[in-house]
Amino acid sequence: AMQRYASIRDKPATATCGVTIGLHMNAGLMADLPSLDGSGAEGVGLFRTELQFLIRNHVPRRGELAALYARVLDAAGDKRVAFRTLDIGSDKVLPYMKRLDEPNPALGWRAIRVGLDKPGVMRMQLQALIRAARGRPLTVMFPFVAQFEEYKAARQALLDEINREEKLGHVLPSKLEIGAMLETPSLAFAPKQFFDMADFISIGGNDLKQFFFAADRENEMVRRRYDTLNVSFLTFLEQIVRRCAESNVHLSFCGEDAGRPIEALCFAAMGLRNLSMRPASIGPVKNMIRRTSIAEARAVIDQAIENGDQSVRPAIMEWLRGNWA
Numbered sequence: 001a002m003q004r005y006a007s008i009r010d011k012p013a014t015a016t017c018g019v020t021i022g023l024h025m026n027a028g029l030m031a032d033l034p035s036l037d038g039s040g041a042e043g044v045g046l047f048r049t050e051l052q053f054l055i056r057n058h059v060p061r062r063g064e065l066a067a068l069y070a071r072v073l074d075a076a077g078d079k080r081v082a083f084r085t086l087d088i089g090s091d092k093v094l095p096y097m098k099r100l101d102e103p104n105p106a107l108g109w110r111a112i113r114v115g116l117d118k119p120g121v122m123r124m125q126l127q128a129l130i131r132a133a134r135g136r137p138l139t140v141m142f143p144f145v146a147q148f149e150e151y152k153a154a155r156q157a158l159l160d161e162i163n164r165e166e167k168l169g170h171v172l173p174s175k176l177e178i179g180a181m182l183e184t185p186s187l188a189f190a191p192k193q194f195f196d197m198a199d200f201i202s203i204g205g206n207d208l209k210q211f212f213f214a215a216d217r218e219n220e221m222v223r224r225r226y227d228t229l230n231v232s233f234l235t236f237l238e239q240i241v242r243r244c245a246e247s248n249v250h251l252s253f254c255g256e257d258a259g260r261p262i263e264a265l266c267f268a269a270m271g272l273r274n275l276s277m278r279p280a281s282i283g284p285v286k287n288m289i290r291r292t293s294i295a296e297a298r299a300v301i302d303q304a305i306e307n308g309d310q311s312v313r314p315a316i317m318e319w320l321r322g323n324w325a
């Protein structure tokens with residue numbers, strides 16, 4: 001599939017209206033890294049760190065993790081890698097962790113909630129990341145932040161570990177970026193101070209959509225019931241874009257929907273300027289963006305909203321067919 005888009009690989013995702021979208025890739029394995037060059041991604045917008053915890057029957061050691069993260073940074077070269085701290089619980093259960101009997105694991109003790117309540121593993125992981133960076137920039141994002149306090153506490157944990165490493169005489173990262181994943185609707189309504197403090201925000205669209213519509217992303221009965229291009233959801237995304245713009249904080253979107261060309265186009269039309277997706281999606285998404293006008297797509301969306309459409313998909317599809325006829 002990547003072969004097909006080889007001719008545009010090194011070209012920017014610039015739409016015919018002149019707007020450029022940054023395309024980044026999602027990764028989780030060392031084996032994903034060669035795709036950085038192959039796909040033409042600008043960087044790794046989401047590095048999921050769960051896999052190294054899931055494939056073992058014990059918590060990985062700090063040294064092992066630091067070595068792996070260093071190899072990821074080596075392979076990425078000058079490109080930015082956003083490491084997401086451990087996002088376990090819900091659908092991702094560690095074999096060596098006592099399984100809690102939670103009635104609603106997706107709404108339960110997961111991700112940053114575990115990291116803040118039982119900080120040992122998260123702090124070890126943060127130390128590993130700091131050691132891996134050694135004189136290079138380090139970008140860390142915390143999953144599933146639902147309120148400002150959680151971001152503050154997680155950020156402080158990372159700053160504490162930086163201080164500790166400094167006292168131990170270790171070489172620190174040359175630059176530190178600390179972000180939050182916006183995966184619960186509540187965070188979109190956090191105080192302005194949250195948006196001012198975050199170095200960047202990344203929308204976890206898979207979780208955000210499931211909580212926005214109260215529709216389990218794992219449940220086939222309801223999974224596809226609500227269209228991502230539903231007017232309510234797109235309007236909500238635009239509000240997030242606006243809040244980030246007010247605080248001048250960098251925003252990206254890293255859920256699976258970012259890798260679908262029509263969804264990507266509509267996200268761009270709502271003001272998103274950075275998308276992170278599976279490497280194989282970069283070509284198709286770039287092709288879509290380069291062939292269309294984001295400004296015109298926006299006009300089509302506005303008309304569909306005015307018409308009271310439930311989803312903008314039919315209107316966008318019709319417009320695209322007319323465009324490319």
Ligand code: PEP
Pocket residue numbers: 046048087183203204205206207208254255256
């Ligand atoms: C998301 O929720 O959109 C996301 C990127 O994280 P994950 O799919 O790993 O929950």
Ligand code: MG
Pocket residue numbers: 143183204206207
């Ligand atoms: Mg998520």
